[in-house]
Structure formats: C-alpha cells, structure tokens
Amino acid sequence: MNYPTWFRPGMGGGMMIAIIAIIHVFISHFAVGGGLYLVMAERKGLREGDPGILAFTRRHAKFFLLMTMVAGGMTGVAIWFVISLVQPAATSLLIHVFVFGWAIEWVFFLVEVVALFVYFYTFGRMEDRTHLAIGWIYFGAAWLSLFLINGIIDFMLDPGAWVADGNFGSGFFNPLFWPSLAFRTAVAGLLAGVYAFLTTAFLEEGPTRRTMTRFSGQWVLGAYAAALATGAWYFLRLPAPARALVAGGSPTIHRALQAGLWGLVGVAVLALVFTLARPGLHSRPVAFLVFLSAFVFMGAFEWTREAARRPYVINGVMYSNGILKADVARLDSEGILGSARWTAVKAADENNLLEAGRELFMLECYACHTLHGFNNDLAFRTRNLTYPAMLGYLKTIHEKRPFMPPFVGNEAEARALSAFIVKGIHGRELPAGPAPGGKGRALFEENCTACHDEALVKTRTAGWARTRIRTALDHLGSLNPGMTDYEGTAQEKDMLADHIFGLQGGAR
C-alpha cells in the first residue's frame, strides 16, 4: 500500500518470482558445490597423474563457467529485479536491514568472478599448487556467499529476536540459520554430482568416464545422506505454524512436497543403480533424468520454503500483501483506502462498491491471487460464494485459512471487496434481503463453500447418517489435515449438520 502495484491480474507476480527463483537456486547451489567438486577432481587428477581426469575437469570447468556465471549470475540479478517489482515493500525492508550483508555478499561475488575466470583461463598453464589455491578461493567465496544469502532468506521465514531488538545479528543469525546452512551445503554437494553426471555422460566411453561417473555418484549419495539428516533438522526448527503448513496444512505445499519426494527418489535410484553399481550403464538420458529429478526436488523445496511463511512475506512482521502486521488495528478502524498511497478510490461507500472493491482486490488479494489466471485463481475459488457468504468469509478468513492474511479494512471496505468479487467478477446481483434457505444454508455458505460447493459435499457425505455428519463437524482436521476445525457453537453445528444431511434428501 506504500508502493504502486504491478497489476497484471491474469498472471500474478508470485509465479514470476517462483519461476526465476527455482531456476536460480538450482544453479546457485551448483555454483557452490561445483566449486568444491572442481578442486577435488583436479586434485584427484594431479595425485593420480591422470591426464584424462584433468582434461575432464577442464571441460567441466567450462560448462561450470557457462552455467553459473551466465545463467546463475543473470537469474540472480533477475530475482532482485522481480522481487522489487512484486514485493517492493519487503525488498526495501530487506535491503535496509541487511545492506551491509548484501554489500559483503557483493565482495564475495567479485572474488568468485575473478577466481573462476583465472581458474578456467589458466587451466593447465598455471603452477599446480597455485591453480588449486585459486580453486579453493573460488569455493571459499562461493560458500561465504551462500552463508550470507542464507541468513537473509531465513530471516524471512523466522526473523527471531530481530522483531524485538531490531539488531542485524539477531536477524541474520536467526533460529533457522545453522540448520538451513547445513542443509543447503549438503544440497550444493548433491547438485555438484548431479551436474557432473551431465559432463561425464558426454565423455567418450573409457576409463575416465567410468572413474568420474563413479566419483560423481559418490558425491551425490554422500551429500544425499547429509541432506536428509540436515533437512530433518531444518524441518524441526521451523516455527510451529510453518511446520504445520509443511506437515499437511497447506494443499499447495502438500502437492509440492509430493513432487519433491518423487524427485528425491528419482535421484537416489538413478544415481545408485546407474552410476555406482553399474557406471557402464550411465548415459545421456540417465544424466538428464537425474538432472530433472534434482530440479523437481529443488523446485519443491524452494516452493515449500516460500509458502511455509504464509500468510507473511516476513514472518510475523509483514503480510504477503505488504501490509505490516503492526498497522492492521489502525487500518481496520481508519480504513485501508484512505491510508494507501496508490489507489484511485480513497473511501468505500454504497455508491462506489465495485470501484473500491477492485482497488481493495489489488491491495489485499492480488499478491497471491490471479483473476482467471492459472495460479491461485480467485475467480475459481470464489465461484460458489454468495454475497453474504463472501462477506462472512472475509471477516474470518484468517481463522478459517491461517495461511491467508486477515482482511484489513473497515466494514464498508469489506462490503466493497465482497461486492467486487460477487458482482464484479462473477456478475451476480447483490441481494437486497437475507439469503434464502435459512440459517443452516447461510452457515454452509459462510464456512464451507470457499473450498467445496454443495455438490462436492453431497458426494463426500453420501450415505452418512446425520449423527456422523454432526460428529465430523467437531473434528474436521481429522478428515483432512488441510481443513481447519469449525469453531461454531453447538447450535450452529446442529443447523449446519441439518443442512448437509438435507443435501442427501434427508429430513432436516
């Protein structure tokens, strides 16, 4: 609300961040682990006096340069650009709190750039010890870059004591710093092996290919074990709400984790069978399959990490839509439109419901929801809601779906946003009086239709006795971990159970 919105309702900004970020982390972790891999491979070649291994290392260094320096570096810049366009308030906060962290990271990046150029362009021409030292300098700088970025990224997931003291060190060395650093270091090692499979797959058949394929397989599986252990440590240190979301509270995270799990299994099986047990079977398709599996795993991890801090962009401080938690009470009483700088409507009333509602959608919903887009389409999610149900849902949205920010604003603004969604998006006229169907139906619309319409509930409860429905309403979380328990009174549950039972044609 402090900044203008880059408003492309059919696409949304979150997906753009996700696409660029996933590609970048997949390359940037390779840029760390791959640096160590190069040094270790070169050392192996020197110790064994094997020119084949040294030629392979040089070839891999070229691939490494083209992948990390160009695609890795430019996607890193692109992330910075896109977050400042989609989340300018959060970006500004991160830049100001951690400016010297970013500045130190820039120094390490400079060292990385120079070291990698010297390493690649002098390969085979520089004295061995010095060349290896340059490789170590590259790896040291790359790992320290990870060290710095890690502190800032995990600050967003758990800012720790910074919330109270505002201290750089408290935010940087947040509760997730060490487990995340260990996990990312292990993943960097894993990706070093995965990328090296690509280079070995393009070698001619012979001893060097088998030796380096097996060498790379050892990297993958060793780092894999470390990643599993440190990943568990990371998970256990997550703040409780984030852990609950990762454990099944969020359907999107659940899907991402399923994909990530398949990716992990793919990496393990392919690496074990085709590179360690039978390196002779290693081939380009196998290398690409391992690569793809690792990409799916990395994408799932990145998606999960981003999604786990919902409803915040900076946990406990700033909601995903850029509204500061500390401002909510004031905005609820004063109204958000009057405080927002970039809105064409400064107050909602009965004469401008749709115009004001559209501005409110942009300020409060658009950060996560598209309109008729393929990601988190608000039109699809609200297709069953009537105006009273939408209005009721908005007021309790944060309780019903804890990973969503609360609606922020006054009563007139809540009506305006509801009207925009129901009439502006779905073209349904706003009712003049109370909704038909009695209290049970009104409760159903307020509490259920955001996720499932009557037809779906009717299907899911087919054959259920009224008492079973009533009992289930006391324990919704046990039906599906993604569902929150219904907090209504016993009388309201009775009325709701009657309505659902009535959907089957039973007597109410």
Place this chain on the structure above:
Amino acid sequence: MNPLIPTPDVLPAPWGWFQGFLMLTLPLHLLAMNAMVGTAALSLLARLKGDAAHARLAHELAKLLPILVAVTVNLGLAPLLFVQVLYGHLLYTSSVLMAVHWLSVPLILLVAYYATYLYDFRFEALGRWGAVPVGLAFVSFMFIAFLFTANMTLMLEPSRWSAWFNQRGGTLLDTGNPMFWARYVHNVVGAVAVGGLFVAVFGRLRAGRDPEVGDLAVRLGLKVFRSLTMGQVLVGFWYLLSLPAPVMKLFMGGSPAATGLLAAGLLLAMLVLAAGSRVALCAGLTAVLVVVMVFMRDVVRVACLSPVFTPASLKVAPQYPPLVLFVVSLAGGIALVAWMVLQALKVPTSK
C-alpha cells in the same frame, strides 16, 4: 509534498556513508560498462572488415568481451544496492511503473552474455557470421542503456508518476520527459567513446606481442574516442539545455560547486582532445572525467528531487559493526583479487 511518494525505510548508518560508497563504486561500474560497450562496437566493426589484421583484432576483443560483461555486471551491483538504500522508495516506484521493461533487463542481458561467449568460443567457426552474435550483444547493451536511462529519469520525476492510474500493467515508458533523449544519447555516445579509448589502451599493451593488431587497436580506438568525444561536447550542451530550468541554472553559476564541475568537465574534455595519441595520458584524464560526470549526475538527481526529497532527511538507527565488517571484507576481497590477477599475469600465454 507529492502523496504518491512512498515512506522510506530507516538507514542503518548515516546517509553520507552510502553516498560515499555510491560515488566510489558507480565510476568503476561506468568505466567497465564503457569498456564492454566499446569493445563490442569495435569488435563488430573489425569483424565486418575483410582483412586478416582486423579479424585478429576482432578475435582478441572477442576474448575480452565475456570477462567485461561479468565485471560490468558485478561492479553494477554495488551502486544499484547503495542507490536503493538512499533512493529505493523512488526507484522501486519508477521500476514498478515500467515493470515489464525493467524485468526484461536481466533477461536481455542473459541473451547478450551468452552471445558474447558464442562469439568468443566459436570465433573461427562463425567467420564473418560472428558479426551476428556480437551485433546482438551490442544492440542489447544499447537497449539496456535505454531502459536504465528511462528508469533513472522517471525516478526523478514523481510528478509524472500519476500515469500509473491509467496504465497499471507496468508498461509505462516515459520517453516524453524533456531530458530523456538527450540523457540517453549522452550516455551511449560517452560509453562508445570511452570504450574506444579502452581498446586503444588494450592495443598499446598488446603491441609488444602483435604489433600489427596493437597498432590497429590504438588507431581505431583513438579515432572512435576522439570523434565521439568532440560530438559528446555538443550532446552535453543539449543535455544541459534539456534539464529543468532550476537545475540547469545550478550549472550556469547558480551553484559554485555545480558550475565548477561543469567547468572541470569541459576543461578535461579539451585536455583529452589535445592529448593526441598519448594513450596513457588520455586514459588518466578520461578516468577523472568519468568521476566528474558521476558527480554532475548526482547534482542533477539531488536538484531534481530537492522539492520532494533529500537523503539527509532519512531516519537513521545506526548499527556500525556490519559496516566495519563490510569495509574489512572489501579490503580483504581487493587483496585476494589483486593476488589472483598477479598470479594470472605470471602465467605464460602458451605452454
């Protein structure tokens, strides 16, 4: 006060520190960027000529180009960081207004960067077709300069921001600003000119190993540098006249510092032109000239924004240990870079 200007965040050190870091790192980025742009332009010219000496020069420059892109990008990150600390609330806003164009910058750069590697690693195989990737890289650099000029100009003009209310999709390209075109032409003409001088310096260093290519680089580089620098004086006056009147008057006696900078810039330009083919002298004077230009650029920014914002007004909650750590890291990093470059220079060119 313009109601659209966002509230800035709190600084972790007094603003002068960030201003100092900005003025230290921006000239380095500009010098590297000029070298990159000029190298691409002259390599393209040389590649289009048919003779062997030009082809060898094009190849030598092709080898430099990817390194120059990497150094330019790296040295650009620091000033981009420090400008966001001081002016982020203005820069983020203008960036959002032209988001589609702004986000295309790293993507275009990605393509241009790969094009420079293709040009270098496949130089012989591509033959004169090599003009295509290096030409693509050069055009990309020109377009990126166009977008940077557009954003850095738009951030200075909050009065033009209300265009967002009719154009929320991030597609605004505010080329109607009176100073835009003069500023853009001033930037790119200067970049190619200084880049030409960089090629001349490269030629002087290379003359011992390949006198023919070395002399050609010096001749071609100086020719581009001198002709464009003469043109640049005229473009500079166009830019001066395009500035808002209160800002222009600062350089015309309204502010002794601004007027002194303009006079110093003109004097340096004259000295550079008088230096003839003394490449080292030209390079030294031009480096100082670039620093003077950076200060003049800052005067324009501060003056344009003075009715609505000044960095001195930013709130500060100082935390000095991270600042000290940065300075120590920078010193260590520079030492490491110097050591590595020294080691690389010791390596024989072939073994």
